[in-house]
Amino acid sequence: MDSYDVMPGHLVRRLQQAAVAIFQAEVARAGYDMTPVQYAALTAVRVNPGIDQATLAGLIAYDRTTITGVVDRLAQKGFLTRKPSKTDRRARILQVTESGHKALREIQPAVEQAQHIMLRGLDDAESQEFMRLLAKTVGAVNELSRAPLKAI
Amino acid sequence: MDSYDVMPGHLVRRLQQAAVAIFQAEVARAGYDMTPVQYAALTAVRVNPGIDQATLAGLIAYDRTTITGVVDRLAQKGFLTRKPSKTDRRARILQVTESGHKALREIQPAVEQAQHIMLRGLDDAESQEFMRLLAKTVGAVNELSRAPLKAI
DNA sequence: TTCTATTGCTCAGTATACTGATTATCAGTA
């Protein structure tokens, strides 16, 4: 195991870095400045309007301390609002703004293109198999990270 | 593409996070505090004694600004030395110390165990196929990240 | 109802990654 090029951890790190770079480049071409992390968070809020930060973190498998900054930046860009909950004064309720909906609509093609570029080394059958194995692998280690995915 | 669980970028991010957590946990059981990034750098220096930072960065696909901090911390722990090159006064020559060699030897089993745990959701055939597809995918997007891998 | 445990959020500190800039040095050319 001397050679890091055959180590899954090392390859995953490199793929993750390429994926982020590809995503940002494609989204920039659509005229937006948004990270993959911000995009996932904003999308999750759109699907679950009125969600609180902790539940959002579980939905997309983010650490709870990370989500604070992500939401901060999305709010600062005017893409979502953060208001205190009326039923639980600890919680902050999130909503996507008009501007946020517009951004999501307009970067949608860029996001799909980014996923496509990321898998450009594989043919259709390989892509499908890769995604299957990737999902299976992630599912099996979900509980081992500090921020496991928690379905609602 | 509303659902981030089918997006490769999102799954890769989650796997990367789990991989880091697994690595650190296993290495901690061996009595060491070392990140996967530091381990890869130290291993690369061991294989290529006297390498300079820029070449090291290319070998393991790290950004050149990232490598500065990584080498800093490894040097601070006493695992490697950084001396000015005699032939190129811009460059810093890296060498693994005795303590560094000892650390690499002692955490070796933990590293292998971490890779095994990371793939625990797959059987042997699937693991092999997953690694093949992962390597192929990474190879095809290598040039799209700021820090592409550059073989010596 | 009161006490305890838990939960939602935030903060301080550390470690990757990256953008973009600077400094010192080197290499190749006119």
Next chain:
DNA sequence: TACTGATAATCAGTATACTGAGCAATAGAA
């Protein structure tokens, strides 16, 4: 040799991720 472009390393600033701690509020048990 003087100049130009490239390179090695670093720095400032931003954005994830995480550890560990803290505060306010809630929920469940005695």
